[in-house]
Amino acid sequence: MSEAKDFNHETHPDWCPGCGDFGLLQALKKTYPLLNLNPHDLMTVSGIGCSSNLPGFINTYGMHTLHGRSLPIAQGFKLGNHKMTVVAVGGDGDGYGIGVGHLVHAMRRNVDITYLVMNNEIYGLTTGQTSPTSDLGMKTKSTPFGNPEVPINPLTLALASGCGFVARVYTGHIPQLVEILKKAIEHQGFALVDTFSPCVTFNKVNTHEYFKTNTVDIQKEGHDPSDIYAAYKQATRTDKIATGIFYQNVRSCYEATEEETLAEPLYRHKLGLTEEEQAKLCAEFI
Amino acid sequence: MSEAKDFNHETHPDWCPGCGDFGLLQALKKTYPLLNLNPHDLMTVSGIGCSSNLPGFINTYGMHTLHGRSLPIAQGFKLGNHKMTVVAVGGDGDGYGIGVGHLVHAMRRNVDITYLVMNNEIYGLTTGQTSPTSDLGMKTKSTPFGNPEVPINPLTLALASGCGFVARVYTGHIPQLVEILKKAIEHQGFALVDTFSPCVTFNKVNTHEYFKTNTVDIQKEGHDPSDIYAAYKQATRTDKIATGIFYQNVRSCYEATEEETLAEPLYRHKLGLTEEEQAKLCAEFI
Amino acid sequence: MSQKKESIVVRIAGAAGDGIASAADVFGRICARQGLHVTAYNSYQSAIRGGHVWYQLNIGSQKTLSHGEAPDVAILLNRTSPAVHIPQIKKGGVVLYNSSIIPDDLSSLRKDLTYYGLPFRELVKDPGVIAVMANTMLIGSLVQLLNLNPQVGLDFLSEEFTRKGDKVIQLNQLVFNTGVDWIKKNGKSLELQLNGDGIKRMLLNGNHAFGMGLLAHGLKFYAAYPMSPATGILHYLAQKAKSHKMVIKQTEDELAAINFVIGAAHAGVRAACATSGGGFSLMVEAVGLAGMMEEPIVVINVQRGGPSTGIPTKQEQGDLNLLLGASHGEFPRIILAPKDITDAFHTAGRALNLAEKYQTPVLILSDLYLSESFRTTEPFKVTLPIERGKVQTEAGSDYKRFLITEDGVSPRLIPGAPNGMYVSASDEHDEKGIVISDVLAGLPASLEIRNKIQAKRMKKLEVARTEDMQLPTVSGPEKADLTLLGWGSTYDAIEEACQILNANGHKVNHLHFTDLFPMPEGVHELLKNCKEIIGVENNFTSQMCRLIRAETSYHVQRTINRYDGEPFTGEDIANRIKKEMTHV
């Protein structure tokens, strides 16, 4: 049985004091014991960004990779060792900007991994440029006259791409976050959790205060997560910012299509051929 | 006043006889005169694929570029010369596979270009591998045991990404196609037209016959293209394959955010600074 | 000449979609099964139907070293091919064609050829017959023309169509025999000394060999995005996925493909991907990631005519510079360029071993010619045992993933072991993997860590250079007047050129690189001892000669470059050398 403290890492997070990412880190440490996961059962994969530094701050196996490429790596790892629980993490730039193509394909492919986006609606690590989720008109270092682009809506994108678990939560709401993380990791197949994780340094609009004031928990409002059209409506409502589980639908995950091959994890397979097997391969060309 | 034949090119298309792409080519030649467009008013931009060969078969300006990169190039060109009408064309692999990240961003960015995807649900030019729109379970050269991935739905993707004009049509239905192309090009902002354009050589499932039998024109059924939720439903219905204009919503296009700069097309601007202007720039650092 | 020819060049030509490749396959297999040697090259274009496509097969009693230049015999399948191909046929050659499709009088084109027009529609009236079967008839006529054993053809057809049932088999055999009989009746077999040695060889291409080589040496994960001429590897492996329990994954693009591979490799799986130059260009960033995170991955780049989309169905050795420079910053990489199909099989295994030995990307350079031309080849036997290097599944008390060691290679723990938790990062890190770029960079202690860990990684290059990289092979006369220098797939063509030149009284030998980078010590020595060197490369700028100069200062001043998209043949090289020689 693991405890939250088993996941503490010797390295203190280098995030700014107050950064929303602390919330997710804390919640993960609380969630894993609830799922009976030990540090060595977990592979945390990230891209590049402030948020993507997370694998270095939690005591699990980890890969801290390239900006935008965490999902291909996480999926490749999972197929190589599907007994481990794979959690991909990163920022809005990483996942919805440079990485959005991989995201769209990962959602339809449905490898059983969990993807947590620390969405601060800004590029943190590069010191404050527009991100794909920045508000229209937001002034940043790269858009001093205002962001000219309508932001991506990660939730409708996920719903449209066949994602079987679509949720959103503010990282300051730890109990809700833990609850959702638990369900997301338990979900068989690709799960997306978009977390509002304020950047206290570069985003002076979408602050902790802002999310505390404007979010609403749609589970409390009785939202039915099996109704995809209701989910679309929640994802686009403008009165409040909806949080909670928007949609869940269990469908066969990718690994199931490789059932026989993955009866044993790939990395444990015996390698090489017998002479007969080799000869048989050659015979096909004779 | 242009005529269809003005758009004929000396090069005969190298598509297989019966390829669906002929339909789009023919329809484009019919559409441009209806819009009073001359060959030199048009820039046709494509990626790589059978479908992406189209710019070489029509008498307009053209760029035949890289697999998956037609949209960034088309947008860059349009911002450089927004007086020309820019039409990007390509295949399902080009646009929904390798290029889907650019597509998602182009749709929210809303540069005023038209994007026509010749969707044959297969990789044609590379001789028949699974494409992101191939049916689940489809046997192809790269998936001899069946495609393990749920296909992308380009329409829900477009609706979810803020695309202001979302349509689909079978290239064998020329009058419907011409009608839709006309509206798509007229639409101010990014317009996506997904065309079913059968690959007679490598896709033996989604054939001309198949689309002739299974499509229905939703305009004829009275679909309201201003209702996005109705559009989602049409895009996911299973009784028939819906074609027509699913959604249209005019919002300010990207060029409008650069109104002053683009008062004159960028390529015609006078270049260089006066000595005073140069001195002023320097003075900022003193 | 009184001696009968021991080899013959056959060309089958028509348009894309005419079934040329499968006709060539049938014919090639018939030859191979009689113990003849075959080298077959498909000249095609980036169009699915139409255009001008031809397959050229060089058949011999001895090993044929290239697909040959001008054909002795041509099978023409459509009406546009005579004008293109008849001018290219060797003097006194033979043309076989279906006169129901080509009703024209071909003899007006050239008088010195023998024309056999078989009227398919008249000869075969069976209602089950389909147009493409005319090819089978023409193959039958070819078999008879070359005096090969028709029974081998009949047997092959019956195997080939087993799954389609007896009716189909019989029909095909009938059509085949029609061709045989027609020549018997109306034609005359050629006087040849085509004697098979009875050994049944495989007829396969380099992509098959790469695929089988990976599989045979423990590949378990493969990811790719289709791209000619690399796709054959994907097709081969995809078919073997279930029977050999591999995960073979077509991904959304090449960025994904290589990163999937890195993920799988990190899990402890032997993993590889292949692509062509354009796809490799997209993989560049991740190659550096693998270098930094010390992941054992194998990437095959099957070169084609560039730059950019270029001439995608044509040959070039144009990507060596790309591989040498791939990714920003500095890290160890190994580059291998197998010289033929057998070498492709073994190189695949060797690359998997080296990747795990050095925990760094191993890059293989193939090209369209090696990957797509078919050769008769002795069945492969695995000679290299699978060696996985420093790998462990359990962690000691103070495990350090990036431990500084003498050879630069650190013990690699497969994730999952209790107590071994570590992070592999693309950021610079210390021996434990803890990132030093975040809050420590620039401090005196980190400068030292950085220096050590960068030197550790780079050390692997030096160890590989001395322990594993092979010197170029030298073949032919020892004290030659001229040395032809090549690399990768041009091996056989250069060998053939040497044979031709030496038969002509020259004294030419052949120096050939397969292990390109890091370059072993001793190359300069080898080159210095040559009297005169001509670099032979299928590119514009002599990239290999440039690499040699960068490594050794040796300047190969005279080069032969072919960059029109066609592969070299021995004859072609010999002719160019002869021209060059007049300038010596």
Add this chain to the structure above:
Amino acid sequence: MSQKKESIVVRIAGAAGDGIASAADVFGRICARQGLHVTAYNSYQSAIRGGHVWYQLNIGSQKTLSHGEAPDVAILLNRTSPAVHIPQIKKGGVVLYNSSIIPDDLSSLRKDLTYYGLPFRELVKDPGVIAVMANTMLIGSLVQLLNLNPQVGLDFLSEEFTRKGDKVIQLNQLVFNTGVDWIKKNGKSLELQLNGDGIKRMLLNGNHAFGMGLLAHGLKFYAAYPMSPATGILHYLAQKAKSHKMVIKQTEDELAAINFVIGAAHAGVRAACATSGGGFSLMVEAVGLAGMMEEPIVVINVQRGGPSTGIPTKQEQGDLNLLLGASHGEFPRIILAPKDITDAFHTAGRALNLAEKYQTPVLILSDLYLSESFRTTEPFKVTLPIERGKVQTEAGSDYKRFLITEDGVSPRLIPGAPNGMYVSASDEHDEKGIVISDVLAGLPASLEIRNKIQAKRMKKLEVARTEDMQLPTVSGPEKADLTLLGWGSTYDAIEEACQILNANGHKVNHLHFTDLFPMPEGVHELLKNCKEIIGVENNFTSQMCRLIRAETSYHVQRTINRYDGEPFTGEDIANRIKKEMTHV
């Protein structure tokens, strides 16, 4: 020594978020406005808050050639900095700090230093005051310590805060004066000969110079994805977008950025993008596209510590190989590496001209040190007229976009002209742009077209080599015993090293490359005439020396390599040379 020092090295140190950069800017500007020379380098990490950050300014009456090694004076801003920085201060140096934040007794760390602890909280009690203003106080004390004119500081503050109103100005001036007065009362100004020449120079960094250089030379379109240390160019240009009517676009990634630029360039717009190594790795495929479609684009790669994410806030010259090998296949490219900030301005313009002259990608190599270090620099004047090469807006009767010409450059028609319709393709094409890879590839006529059009493109490289590429500069004594060879941003540091060494009685000169590729004729000559050469590179493998060897066979056998992420200083190089010399 009786002579007073004419330069001084100041370090401001603390944690990220302590306002170090803006304090350094204020101080640097105050110096610059008195006509002093400033070189300032920010040593920071890949974290937004915390860690150890320091800014080092080398201030001099004469031009300062580097940011210097050990500081004479240090301003310490937080409690963790004394332990790190005090050991590094020059003997007899001075420490300024806010004793309200650092209450510790620092003198226990070193006895030879002078410590001035200013108790900010006691000295400034105004209720409007905020913590970060302590920096202003310390700058005030520094100004007084160095005997600079405080009025310049007061004036600067009033300008700086104009928009924030008089209250803020007055408060800042009050705090500044507090520092001045405190030193007057409790300290002693240093004995220095810091005399400004009264000329007001800019204080700016290389990214500003690139941005302004592009703008001044006709840039109209710029696309980028943020990446340190290149982002400064985006920030600069974004602010100028409206006033100078440019479209400055942040795109979704680097793949998009360069392809946007290609689109805009095709429309006839001067267009560029910049990134760092990782982003450039992603641009590799499109660089080849621009080469093939003959599009005039400029790409700036601002190098940082690699490989992979590496040490992103640190210095390296590690991407030359990447640029040389970027993209599959062969096409012409030009690579320039400006040597300092002024050169960055002019190189931006030159690159835009060369791109249009040769209609091919021009790549600029900068690095973190050049792009992010600040220097006092004379205001820029455009000296290079904008030249757009063979460009036309109207089409003749038989316009051919890829016309074969003597210099390889074809007249470029801006799309939109009636009757000029053409397609630019990444596939190989004929002079009109018609693709030959589809149905024509491999036919004799296409082989000829391919050969000609490939030779045409490659011709541009040869023309550029002779017409435009400049030989390396040589500075210092003519018949030197030792030549230091460098490239790009290390120019000033190597100059400084030469000065130090020559002042020590050595005879050292400096050979410096800015035009890297294609390499002009004559380099070998230059090198051969040197007695002894040491290559000085901010990387592990001496990439420039390797390029020289590949081009000329000349082997620079002795090298100094720094790859710990720090930039060279003259002192550092001189020390390493001295060590090396003992081995001569």
